[in-house]
Amino acid sequence: DPYADDPIRHPALKVNSQRPFNAEPPSELLTENYITPNPIFFTRNHLPVPNLDPETYRLHVVGPPGGQSLSLSLDDLYQFPKHEITVTLQCAGNRRSEMTQFKEVRGLEWSTGAISTAHWAGARLCDVLAQAGHQLCETEAHVCFEGLDSDPTGTAYGASIPLARAMDPEAEVLLAYEMNGQPLPRDHGFPVRVVVPGVVGARHVKWLGKLSVEPEESYSHWQRRDYKGFSPSVDWDTVDFDSAPSIQELPVQSAITEPKDGETVESGEVTVKGYAWSGGGRAVIRVDVSLDGGLTWQVAELDEEEQRPRKAWAWRLWQLQAPVPAGKKELNIVCKAVDDSYNVQPDTVAPIWNLRGVLSNAWHRVHVHVHA
Ligand code: MTE
Ligand code: MO
Incomplete structure (x- = not known):
């Protein structure tokens, strides 16, 4: 072996x-x-x-x-x-x-x-x-x-x-x-x-x-x-x-790390956390979060870590604390990041699907239940 x-x-x-x-x-x-x-x-x-x-x-x-x-x-x-x-x-x-x-x-x-x-x-x-x-x-x-x-x-x-x-x-x-x-x-x-x-x-x-x-x-x-x-x-x-050229710099990326897909969250307030990053030293300037599948958006709070111009090599962690809209039994949480060239993530996988499954950076979606 x-x-x-x-x-x-x-x-x-x-x-x-x-x-x-x-x-x-x-x-x-x-x-x-x-x-x-x-x-x-x-x-x-x-x-x-x-x-x-x-x-x-x-x-x-x-x-x-x-x-x-x-x-x-x-x-x-x-x-x-x-x-x-x-x-x-x-x-x-x-x-x-x-x-x-x-x-x-x-x-x-x-x-x-x-x-x-x-x-x-x-x-x-x-x-x-x-x-x-x-x-x-x-x-x-x-x-x-x-x-x-x-x-x-x-x-x-x-x-x-x-x-x-x-x-x-x-x-x-x-x-x-x-x-x-x-x-x-x-x-x-x-x-x-x-x-x-x-x-x-x-x-x-x-x-x-x-x-x-x-x-x-x-x-x-x-x-x-x-x-x-x-x-x-x-x-x-x-x-x-x-x-095709070899992949070098990567496109803008973000994902939700909390809550997890399928989880049950408390009614009242929800905390959403995640990461965002872009290739080539491009800084992440904003992360938008939706609780309703992308109909309405709120701006997440980005961490305070230093971002050097053209040398933003590291990710930014972000979070959003938001009230759970009254009466909601479930939430479709979505995130998307914007980098300093104003590149954005595509909304779905279909147009970026490729046979090797690389460069997967569509809006990240997490479905959660709200505790009654
Ligand atoms: N280098 C060597 N020698 N052998 C490998 O298999 N994998 C590459 C790269 N460098 C690899 C390598 C790939 S595809 C990735 S994503 C990164 O290492 C992963 O680095 P990590 O294991 O430290 O996270
Ligand atoms: Mo890799």
Whole structure:
């Protein structure tokens, strides 16, 4: 069993797949804290978790043509200026189960919890690339990452991001060795992972073994044959993966974490809680909540956490306390967020349905009963 050496996990996690391990925190725990505690941070593994020795760990940085390649130990990485940022990581498949309800898709049945937030620390990728002699070039280029996790044929997890993002100090791409003040937990990439603020989880390569600058995107399955969006009209017989760009920045997203679907709430007053986030560093500027399925709306209260212009990498938690309209036996609670480009979420799944069930960001809807 290649998974026999996987780490022990927190019992509160809702497991979507045991081998490889995929799990999300229950929604009421997800928004209990702005920073998700490491043991309940959602986990998305495609392969067994490697067991790496921090003493012998080396990151191989391929140098430019005619330049020098680097082999960096953990101690070498600690010599670069330590950069710290709070970043929300979301899987492209978050909320896929809502797409499935509309029409079958292929993928793990994530609920609203394939998203979490941590305070990361590490070396900036731009500093490491500069040390290896890499520069921005006029022609198209990508930084390709390879994980040290691999399948039985020896194929490693891999992904890439454009060189322009990697070299931009303002983009704050990290080679992270700390998560919430601790060494990375094994499930989250010990000892080193990539953190690409504002970009889909799939590019945050864990157990990073190698990085190189290439004229083309990574040839990995997960870069080229997965994590892409398609029209609702495309099915598995007609899909042409080369026709769509890889997902990088994610669209605006929000979800209700309390109350839960099917719950009974007290009459009088109801408290609705949730999260909202947008990709590319776009800040969430407003969350609208409806108690009547979207007929009328109220503006939720956003948390006070700092949102830096163009660098709003982390989610905002929000809540709304509102009277339950007299005589109501049930509520259809809905939320939708707006980001600072005034992007909004689509109202239903139908027009954004895709065969892989990615980019599921329709208005989130929760149906509850009111205690008589
Ligand atoms: N990196 C490696 N090496 N192997 C993986 O399976 N999964 C990716 C990404 N990095 C993956 C990886 C995907 S799809 C996501 S959503 C994030 O890691 C999840 O990170 P987390 O498990 O720390 O939440
Ligand atoms: Mo993912």
